[in-house]
Amino acid sequence: MTVVTDTLADIETRLAAAARAAGRDPAAVNLIAVSKTFGSEHILPVLEAGQRMFGENRVQEAKAKWPELRAHYPDIELHLIGPLQSNKTREAVALFDAIHTVDRPKIARAIAEEQARQEKRLKLFVEVNTGEEPQKAGIMPKETAAFVAHCRDDLGLEIAGLMCIPPVEEEPAVHFAFLAKLARDLGLPELSMGMSSDFETAASFGATHVRVGSAIFGAR
Numbered sequence: 001m002t003v004v005t006d007t008l009a010d011i012e013t014r015l016a017a018a019a020r021a022a023g024r025d026p027a028a029v030n031l032i033a034v035s036k037t038f039g040s041e042h043i044l045p046v047l048e049a050g051q052r053m054f055g056e057n058r059v060q061e062a063k064a065k066w067p068e069l070r071a072h073y074p075d076i077e078l079h080l081i082g083p084l085q086s087n088k089t090r091e092a093v094a095l096f097d098a099i100h101t102v103d104r105p106k107i108a109r110a111i112a113e114e115q116a117r118q119e120k121r122l123k124l125f126v127e128v129n130t131g132e133e134p135q136k137a138g139i140m141p142k143e144t145a146a147f148v149a150h151c152r153d154d155l156g157l158e159i160a161g162l163m164c165i166p167p168v169e170e171e172p173a174v175h176f177a178f179l180a181k182l183a184r185d186l187g188l189p190e191l192s193m194g195m196s197s198d199f200e201t202a203a204s205f206g207a208t209h210v211r212v213g214s215a216i217f218g219a220r
C-alpha cells in the first residue's frame with residue numbers, strides 16, 4: 001500500500017471505531033477529505049485510494065482544480081466548507097454538491113435563486129458560531145431557529161443540518177454536544193463537525209460529516 005492509502009485506511013478505522021463506541025452506524029459518518037491548498041498531484045493518490053468526498057474552502061481554488069479531476073472521476077462529491085461571497089454564488093452552485101457555510105439571509109437568498117436558475121439542489125448546512133466569536137463566520141446560536149425557518153419557509157431551501165468550527169482554545173466536545181442538541185431541537189438530521197484533531201470526538205457526538213485535511217494531506 002502507498003503511504004496515503006495507509007493514512008486514509010487508518011483514519012477510516014478510527015472514525016468507524018469512534019462511531020461504533022458511541023452506538024452509531026459507522027456508515028452514517030462521512031469523511032470529507034479537505035484538499036485546500038493542495039494541488040492535483042496530491043489529490044490524485046487520495047482519489048486512487050478510493051476517497052470520493054472532498055472539501056475546499058475557496059470557490060476560485062476549487063474551480064481551478066476540480067473540473068479536470070471530475071472528468072476522470074465523475075462520482076466525486078465536492079463540498080464548499082469555507083465562507084461564500086454572494087458574487088461567487090453562481091460559480092459555487094455550479095461547481096459544488098454541498099455548501100456548509102450558509103450563515104446569512106443574503107447568501108441564503110442568492111443560493112435559492114441560483115439553485116432555481118441552474119435546476120440544481122445542493123446539500124446545505126447552516127454554519128453556527130457556537131463560540132459566539134465576534135471575528136468568526138456563522139449565525140449566532142440564538143438566531144439559528146429563525147434563520148433556518150426563514151431559509152425553509154420564505155426561500156424554499158431545504159436545510160440538511162448544522163455546521164460548526166469550535167474556538168481553537170476551547171474543548172470541542174462542549175461545542176459538538178451543543179450543536180447536536182440545537183440540530184435535534186430543529187429537527188435537522190445532519191451535523192458537519194470535527195477536523196483532524198477532533199474527528200473521533202465529533203463522531204461520538206453525532207457528526208454525519210467530518211472535515212479532515214492535514215491528517216490526510218499533511219501540514220499546510
Ligand SMILES: *Cc1c(COP(=O)(O)O)cnc(C)c1O
Binds near residue numbers: 036196213
Ligand atoms: C481547513 C478546514 C478543515 C480541515 O482542517 P484540518 O485541521 O486540516 O483537518 C475543516 N473545516 C474547515 C471549515 C476548514 O477550513
